[in-house]
Amino acid sequence: MIEAFFLTWLGVLAAQASPGPNLVAVASVALAEGRRSALYVVTGVASGMLVWSLATAMGLGALLTAFPLSMLLMKLIGGGYLLFLGLKAARATWRGQAATIRPDHARLSDIAAWRRGLLVVLTNPKAALMWAAVATFLFGLGLSPVQVLAFGPIGALSGLAVYGTYALLFSTGLAVQGYARFARWVEGAFAAIFGAMGTSLIWSGLREARG
Template identity: 60%
Template sequence: MLQTFLIVWLGVAAAQASPGPNMFAVAGVALSTGRRDALMVVMGIATGSLLWSLFCALGMGALFTAVPALLTLLKFVGGFYLLYMGWKALRTAARGVDANIRATRPSASALAAWRRGLLVVMTNPKAVLMWLAITTFLYGAGLGGAQVLLFGPIVATSAILIYGFYAWLFSTRTATSGYARYWRWIEAVFGAAFGAFGLVLVGSGLRDLRP
């Protein structure tokens, strides 16, 4: 079992470290409102990982496989949520106000930051597909629902370490001073990135609806 967990974790860690909605959410919050809020986003992502492991252990993976329309629906939900986040960032950049600079912007509540991380990972089809792959591999290796559930804390811990590093990196003095100078451009980049991810998900959902 440990060897199987190690093999799967290597793939999970690579997926977590690669650019995506989770990483952009952590980086954006770290730059704009600081390390504490970014770490709460990380905890929200870790909580989502535990929930996905629970859902898959209870048969959610098999449900998505049996009813592909559910995954299509999630693509639309996640896509429009990312488009909304992108629109907010682009609107802030276009307005050209100083409200988004950390020195003058109030920190969000810990609950709001945690909720943002949870929403990003729970509406991210990349996470769903990753957990479907995890579930398939673990069951294919002869493990059961209890082992899938046990793998959840491993993924959550990995998320805390990897995204926690991003939270630290993007909240360093060098990063925040650069943000203070070029925040409009950085917000525009984040907005474009979220928008691109959102469009890809919505486009994938539309393709799923084709006969």
């Protein structure tokens, strides 16, 4: 079981370290609102990972196979949420609010920051597919549902470490100074990134629905 967990963790670690909605959510909050809010986003991401690990251990992969519409809905909902974040960043950029953000004074409450991280993960169909693949791999090695479920905290702790590191890096003095100088450009970039991710998910869902 230890070898299976180690191999699975390497794959999960690579997925967590690569660019995606989780990283962008953490980085945007770290730059604009400081370390505390960013770390709460990270805890929300880790909480979402625990939810997905529980769901996959209880048969999420079978559910997605039996009901393809569930994945379509996830793409539309997830894409919509990312577009919502993108539009918020775009509105701040347009109104010039980004330039007045003070990183030392978080604008998001702790619970709101945690909720953002949680929703980014739970509305991300790629996260669902990744955890379904994790469960499939572990079940294929002969592990029991309880053993598959036990991998969840490992993945969540890994997420805490990876995204926590990103939170610290993006909230350093140098990063914050750069953000303060180019705030509108940075917010505009985040708006474009979230918008592109959201549009891609929705377009994929619409194509799937037409097919």
